[in-house]
Amino acid sequence: SYVLTQPPSVSVAPGKTASITCGGNNFATESVHWYQQKPGQAPVLVVYYDNARPSGIPERVSGSTSGNTATLTISRVEAGDEADYYCQVWDTRRSHHAVVFGGGTKLTVL
Amino acid sequence: EVQLVQSGAELKKPGATVKISCKVSGYTFTDQYMHWVQQAPGKGLEWMGLVDPEDGEAVSAEKFQGRVSITVDTSTDTAFMELSSLRSEDTAIYYCATGVGTGSFDYWGQGTLVTVSS
Numbered sequence: 542s543y544v545l546t547q548p549p550s551v552s553v554a555p556g557k558t559a560s561i562t563c564g565g566n567n568f569a570t571e572s573v574h575w576y577q578q579k580p581g582q583a584p585v586l587v588v589y590y591d592n593a594r595p596s597g598i599p600e601r602v603s604g605s606t607s608g609n610t611a612t613l614t615i616s617r618v619e620a621g622d623e624a625d626y627y628c629q630v631w632d633t634r635r636s637h638h639a640v641v642f643g644g645g646t647k648l649t650v651l
Numbered sequence: 652e653v654q655l656v657q658s659g660a661e662l663k664k665p666g667a668t669v670k671i672s673c674k675v676s677g678y679t680f681t682d683q684y685m686h687w688v689q690q691a692p693g694k695g696l697e698w699m700g701l702v703d704p705e706d707g708e709a710v711s712a713e714k715f716q717g718r719v720s721i722t723v724d725t726s727t728d729t730a731f732m733e734l735s736s737l738r739s740e741d742t743a744i745y746y747c748a749t750g751v752g753t754g755s756f757d758y759w760g761q762g763t764l765v766t767v768s769s
Contacts, residue, residue: 542713574755576696583746583762584696589755627696631753638701638710638753640686645695 543632545643552649553618561613561646563628568606571630575604575613578645579624587626588613615648623650653677655747655760662766668735671763673747680728681705683749686756687721687732691743699745702730737767 546564553559563573573591576584586595588604591611601616615622625645632639658672673685687699700711702721709721720733730747745763748756 572754576756578696583759584748584756585759586755586757589757595757625695629696629756633753638684639712640698640701642688642696642698 543630543634543639543641545628545630545641547626547628547643547646549644550647550649552651553615554651555618555620557618559615559618559622559648561615561626561648563611563613563643565609565611565628565630566634567609568611569608571633573604573606573611574629575611576627576629577622577624578627584627618648618650620650623648653749653758655749655758657745657747657760657763660764660766662768663737664769665738665767667737667767668733669737669765670731670733671745671747671765673730673732673760675728675730675749678749680723680725683751685721685723685730686748686750687719688746688748688756689741689743690746690762691740694743696746699732704730734765737765739767741765742767 575588577587578584591606592604603614627645628643654676656674661669681704684701686701689697699715700721702709704723711719718735722731747760750757
């Protein structure tokens with residue numbers, strides 16, 4: 542089955558840049574979406590179709606892909622960015638719909 | 652404003668069946684797939700399956716095949732997820748989520764906690 546690999550944790554100091562990676566198959570043919578989840582809350586979409594931001598998501602949050610790695614980058618990190626982050630793709634290798642999430646990365650703001 | 656409002660918390664015994672609802676508003680129900688996502692305590696997100704409200708066709712993840720049923724009632728703009736043969740490992744928060752086509756999950760319900768315990 543399709544697997545998306547994320548580091549379990551990333552730590553960053555306030556004001557610095559956090560990079561969260563997502564290893565997959567071939568992001569040239571698949572679109573990646575990213576979600577932020579804070580404790581006790583439902584996930585929130587923060588990046589869609591690799592690098593687009595929904596309204597209300599600050600410009601310091603960005604996404605990119607290269608080969609089989611997608612990256613969520615948060616610049617000028619704030620305490621409020623501390624959360625779990627998940628990448629997600631549709632597994633297009635299958636004959637029917639299937640959705641895959643990465644295992645999630647806990648972002649800690651030091 | 653798009654809203655997905657889920658039914659309340661459930662306590663079930665092992666072997667029982669649970670049915671959770673997700674009532675939507677703010678968009679045309681039949682225009683977007685409805686997905687269900689499981690999150691066990693302290694764990695990540697796991698996709699369970701989806702339904703196309705346009706025709707009621709549902710697809711489930713291999714892990715849940717045979718135990719999950721995802722349906723809709725277009726007269727009330729409500730989606731349902733029924734999970735049978737419950738076991739302790741099914742204790743989790745279950746979310747409904749929707750988005751356009753094979754894209755992102757743009758909107759999420761608030762989650763429903765299901766506890767399986769004897």
